Structure formats: structure tokens, C-alpha cells
Amino acid sequence: MTFKAIVDADTLSDAIEPVSALVDECKVNLLEDGIEIRAVDAANVGMVDVSLDAGAFESYDADGGLIGIDLDRFEDVLSMAESGDLVHLFLNEETRKLEIAIDGLEYTLACIDPESVRREPEIPDLDLPATFILEGKALGRAITAADLVGDHIAVIATADSELVFEAEGDTDSVDVTLTKSDLIGVVQTPAEDAESLFSLDYLQDMERPIAADADVSLLVGDEFPAKLRYSRADGAVKVVNMLAPRISSE
Amino acid sequence: MTFKAIVDADTLSDAIEPVSALVDECKVNLLEDGIEIRAVDAANVGMVDVSLDAGAFESYDADGGLIGIDLDRFEDVLSMAESGDLVHLFLNEETRKLEIAIDGLEYTLACIDPESVRREPEIPDLDLPATFILEGKALGRAITAADLVGDHIAVIATADSELVFEAEGDTDSVDVTLTKSDLIGVVQTPAEDAESLFSLDYLQDMERPIAADADVSLLVGDEFPAKLRYSRADGAVKVVNMLAPRISSE
């Protein structure tokens, strides 16, 4: 197993954050054409699939190996980089440790046995009837508003091309409606209104790494999982999230 | 009971903050010429009277109703507004709920039965012998200094037109003296030195919403309550605080 790469610290952080938002440790696929990470949380509710193309590295050499990484520690090391710093990564096969060098600093990170890390999920290719494109900021606002009253958020795609977020508390309720003019785009509108209910905690975790000005594709259905798709690091990092629905009590 | 109004979010927040600094819930008088809130803390020590003129609203329609509001929740909703956003308020008489709309967000706030909210205080028209006008910043500094040593602050108006704040701790003491040149104005000087002792906690709560550059009128007497008067939102919000004195142990 060979792995040796040099990459901008911010780009690498951009790839790691959507994963660490959901899980503490993960398997990292060191593919020939780049890095891919797929992970699911312990309750099997939130999934993430992140890829970072080899082309985004200063130099990249890998042959399809698989390593397990403690994400807290890895992010601690990346936090030592200043903006613009390059991160040199080298997998020492003998010691099973990842050697990380950043401007005179050398950190030796013990890898985790990939066998001990939760199985990688397969994110299914769902046929979701509605696809909207919205700003990261608009998604964040809807989540913050829902959090004022409850633990869940309903996402409703209307046949009129509106995207509605709703939350109910014991006494109060809130909804945020994005009409066509509030959205960056409406790719697909459902034939009739489609509504699914989600745990707010998970959606908050997924939303946290999304930049305010990012274009986020939100794919939803009726009592169905939702998908989020966006990119980071000027497109070098591609992220797909899938979130399982709560069964609505209604 | 009719209430329907549109107002700048910052202006509304400016009116609410001096109240929420003292109490968690309050009665709101929806008068024909604007909103008025009077509240007193549980210990009957600190009072506040805030008015927001109808003229400061984009549109305003009310007929003298009275509602009870949970201030934490109301401020949470206002926190969703960005600077410059308008807040649309509509009291739904059937549901007894306040409908609050801010740029695509609709929050339905359950009102509290006004009967269950502590009685509104009458802020008495005291004949206080000394009135000084000082900057919010100067008041804040005196309070911060007093807080270094003790739990109480003595406010002394001297016959020489000086305003002195004093605090005594177990071993240390501090005083802050504002002479005529440190003050914005001296409206009334007492015939002889007048001193009253106040709980620092209450005065800190009252001072927190005051802008550093606000003109604050401080009215004091000898072992008497003090009054603070200032305005916010370019004069649209008028605030009066009254603080009962501690009986000096001397």
C-alpha cells in the first residue's frame, strides 16, 4: 500500500469537515484518482460521501489502499497549518502510521485498524421527485428557525415549486417558505406536495460545514430520505449527504 | 382587540431589551399611539417603563389591547432578523397567538395570559433633588469598577455638582468621580450631599442595554430611589428605570 501526497491545508480541511461533523473516525480510501470517504453515524440516520480529486493535490501517489483515521486528531494536526501552508502526507507501511509534515512540524499519527471502523455505507441511488438549489445561508436560516421551537423539521416540496421548512413546538410553530425567487434554481418539482420529517440534530451537523454562499442541491420526496449535494474548495471537494426521515406522527 | 404592525427589527429589539434585562415575561399595552411596557422584577427592586411610538412603525394599527409575552422567545424570533429587516406583527384573536413574519419566516408565538403576569408597576413621580446627564459609557465604567470590590454601589450627588460612585469591599475600595467637565450636563444640584446605596446586580441589568454614547439622565436623592432616563432607536424608544435603594448599614 503506497500513499504519498502534498495538498493545501485548507483544501484538505474542507474534505474532512463534512465527515467529522457526523462521525469520530472513518475509513479513507486512497484511490488512484483521489481520496474518497464514506461514513454513517452510529444510528444509521445520517450518511456522508466525500471525494477529493487527485487533481486538487500538488502531488499525489496512491494505489487503492484503505486506512482508518481518528478525525479529531487529524483535524487537530491540520489546525496547526496556517492559510496557504502545504500538508505533506506519507503513509509509513511498516509502522502503520501516517506521517504528516507542515512547515517544520512533523506529526506521526497512528492509524486505526479499518476493520474496527463502522462499515462504509452505500448511499443508494434514490429516485427523488423534487430537487431545489438553494444558498447554504438559506438552509442554515431555516434550520436555526426550526431549532427555536422543536427537535424536528419538516421539509415540504410543493407542486408550486416552493420549498417549505416547518417546525412545531408545544405552543409555538415556525415555517420558512422559499419561493422560486428565493431559490437559486428549481430542477424538479413534484407532481403533488411531498413532505418528509427529519431530526434537526442531524441536519444541523450536515449544514455546519456548508459555506453561506455555497450552492446546495436539496433532493426530497414524500416520507423519504433527503439528499444534500454541494462542493467545497472551489469544486475540488464533492460532498453528498443522505438523511433518513423520521416517521411522521401524523 | 386589534393589533397589526410593521416595524424595523432593530427598533423593536431596542424596545424589548431594557425589559428583558429585568424580567422574563411582561404585559404589552397595544395603545392607539404606540406600545408601552411596564415591568418590575420579582423582588420589587427594579422597574422599567418603555414606550415605542406608533410613529416609529412603518404601519401601526391597535386599539388598546393588552397581551402577555414570553420575552426570551420573542427575542429569539427577533434574532432571526438581519439588520434592516422588517418585522410584521399580527395578533390572531381567535388563537390568542402573535404571528410574526420576517422575510419568508413565519413564527407563531403563543401569548401568555396577562392575568398570570406580575402586576404592572406604577413608577412614582418622585421629587429627586439631583439630576445629572452622563454618557452610557461613564455609567458602565463606574459599575464595572464597583463590581471589582463589592455587591453594592453608593451614588453620591454633591452640592459641588459632582457625581460620585463608591464601592467598599472587605479590604479594598473604589470610587469614581465625575466632575462637571466629565458630565454632559448638570440639571439640578442638591443643596447638600445626597447619597443612596444600590444593589449592583440590578444596576448592571439596567445599564446593559444602554449604548456607550447614549445620553443618560440619572436622578438621585438621599437614601431614595434612583431613576435612569434614556432613549434608543434615534429617540423612538423611551426608557425609564427606577431602582429602589438598599438601606445603608451605616
Next chain:
Amino acid sequence: MTFKAIVDADTLSDAIEPVSALVDECKVNLLEDGIEIRAVDAANVGMVDVSLDAGAFESYDADGGLIGIDLDRFEDVLSMAESGDLVHLFLNEETRKLEIAIDGLEYTLACIDPESVRREPEIPDLDLPATFILEGKALGRAITAADLVGDHIAVIATADSELVFEAEGDTDSVDVTLTKSDLIGVVQTPAEDAESLFSLDYLQDMERPIAADADVSLLVGDEFPAKLRYSRADGAVKVVNMLAPRISSE
């Protein structure tokens, strides 16, 4: 005992911070030519010697007295100063209190009986074989990196004029190497590699007051104490730290 002085608040804070980083109270020598403070922590591991020249004061009058100061309280008072404010200090011999005046604020600080304060250390004149000059920022980075993995930091001066910081955790390790080009200067290189192990906590406390762009002289030996020397307030404050080594377990 006479002490009366006027000094810029920032300059005085610069002199106090390296002391308060290690101890809660200290003796202050009010010498004719300036202030000197020497202190050692309770475990006798970290020492500090700070001097502030009389020339850095606006006015200074002292005759060699010694007072005990509670540093938390003294720093609280200094925090009331704004940038550029002058601090007036006057020791009232009758009351044994230090009168501190800052722009209309007068704080009376009870001194501590110097007899009750831990004995002042003598910082020995060690013959250390290696002296490097590095930026405060570089020292801070090495400490932060070591803190990612462990509680101790090894400082190694190589015969090749390199300064190396190393830390070992249970599974991970980190080292930061400063070569000649990373250093501001190499004053003295040891004949052979010299290594000493230090408690990270103490070194963190000592590093905290050091400005990112300060020139710091680091003097080290082989299983020997280390010294740090730097200045603050444009040279008016001179600081020497000494840190006892941990006995290496190897």
C-alpha cells in the same frame, strides 16, 4: 517607605503579566531605579524575574521598599484603563494600602504582608551550552503542537545548530524542527546534542505573555534547566524565566 509613580497602563500590564502567569501573589521591590519582581511557583519549578526601569515611568519616586501584591486584583484594576491611560500609584504608608488612580477612578488596594508571600527565588547564573533566538510565535507553535499529544516537551539543541521540540503521546508523536533559517539567531551551539524534558503546563504559562513578534532568547542544556529571556513594552520591561527540567524516563 516612599512610593509614588505615574506610568502608562499598558507598560505596567506588560510588567505584571509574566508574573501573574505563574503566581497569584508576589513581592514587589520598589527600588530607586525601578520595579523588580521575582517569583517562583508553589512546586518550585517555574521562576520569573521581571524588571521595569524607572525611566519607563512618567514620574517615579521610590526608596527601596517591599510590598506584597494580590496580582488578580491588581490586574483587575489595570483592566479599567483604556489604551493610553496613565496609572497613578501612591503607597499610603499609614494604611499599608496602594492607592491607584486612573482617569477619575480611585482604587484602594490592600497590600499583602510580604512576610506571608512565598520567598523570592534567586535565579542562578547557569552556564548553559546552547543559546538560540527565536520568534515568540515559533515558540508558541512548538508548544501548541506538543500539547496535541502529551504533557511534556523535550527541547533539543543539536550540535548542527538546530533547535528541536519533541513530544510523545501514547500512540502519536510530534516534533518541530527549527533550522538556522527558521531562527532569528544562534548565539551558542553545544559541542554535542543537548536534551532536556519540561512540563508543558509551565512552559505554556511562561509563553502566554510573549508577543508573537518578540525576540526570545532560549538557553538550554543537557538535562538542565532552561531559561527564556525577552523584553516587552519596547524594551522597558525585561523578563527572565527559568524552568526546571523533568527527569527523563529514558
